[in-house]
Amino acid sequence: MTATTLRTLSAIAAQEAPRLRAAYPDVFRVDLKRRALTIGGIGLLVGLFALGLTMLETSWTRVFLGLGELGKFVVYMIPPDPGSWSKALVYLGALAETVAIAILGTVLAAILALPFGFLAARNVVPSWILRFLMRRSLDTIRSVDALIWALIWVNVVGLGPFAGVLAIMTSDFGTFGKLFSEAVEAADAKASEGIKSTGGSDLHQVRFGLLPQVLPLFASQVLYYIESNTRSATIIGIVGAGGIGLHLYEQIRTLEYQHVSFIIILVLAAVSLIDWVSSRLRFSVIGIRQT
Structure with missing residues (x-):
């Protein structure tokens, strides 16, 4: 599909959008309750994830510092024998x-x-x-x-x-x-x-x-x-x-x-x-x- 065709289709969609919104208002209506529930659910999951990291005393500093120790183990393992x-x-x-x-x-x-x-x-x-x-x-x-x-x-x-x-x-x-x-x-x-x-x-x-x-x-x-x-x-x-x-x-x-x-x-x-x-x-x- 060429760029000209895409632009033509976009123009047609922009012209037809108001008519479609008027003909099918229920389809285009924003369900605020469902959106609020979705956002709230995502926020709850993120909060639980952050709480879990805090309760488990997760330290990203220790992780990054430990990468150096991991590199030492890799060096010790070479060559396999x-x-x-x-x-x-x-x-x-x-x-x-x-x-x-x-x-x-x-x-x-x-x-x-x-x-x-x-x-x-x-x-x-x-x-x-x-x-x-x-x-x-x-x-x-x-x-x-x-x-x-x-x-x-x-x-x-x-x-x-x-x-x-x-x-x-x-x-x-x-x-x-x-x-x-x-x-x-x-x-x-x-x-x-x-x-x-x-x-x-x-x-x-x-x-x-x-x-x-x-x-x-x-x-x-x-x-x-x-x-x-x-x-x-x-x-x-x-x-x-x-x-x-x-x-x-x-x-x-x-x-x-x-x-x-x-x-x-x-x-x-x-x-x-x-x-x-x-x-x-x-x-x-x-x-x-x-x-």
Whole structure:
């Protein structure tokens, strides 16, 4: 569109504006009440944000001064160095353990959460009491962080990767239950209605009407959480739940920053590889279009 055309359209709009205002006064009338509520709401949020910063004793001076200290840590971390080939192999083995914890914990959580996701959906279970109990149970489990679950399971089953798998599984069970139920509720009801009209049972409606629609979305969410839980498995390893987290904590505690940077690069490479693989799976196998 040329500049001349734009100027012509602007002139026409300026000429027609008075006539349109006279013909449709309600459309052009300023809603002072709504505007006041909007401004008041924004002001309230800004005030709460400022109050939170004040109560938490936030000091931007300390932040800017701390950037220099952060630069020192970066200098200490260069160049990344495992120390020896034997240590590098130990770190690689621990990283493989971390990835295994993330995959096993996530897949187990998804399998266990699948039926609960349907039971918590209002278009599957008509009883609000059962849905309420399911949703509150999922909320309770999801409200506890994976690190806390790791501390609990370490005390239950002992140190090691098994506790890490159980921690990831328990934490993601509540999350997957919520995500799955919301996906089921958002599914198109026409397929289920068609199955019902032909005499299909409620189970048939779920199996052939809802499940084919939501299964690709479920798979996409599981793939994303495998990537995310690789980072989480690194953190829970610090409390003794297996994986590379314990090595990372030990190197930080002993001020071996070059070893720390090497471990961080390993974790970054693993997460990037998992992200690439999951993207290819979503695109080619599951059939979900990439954004």
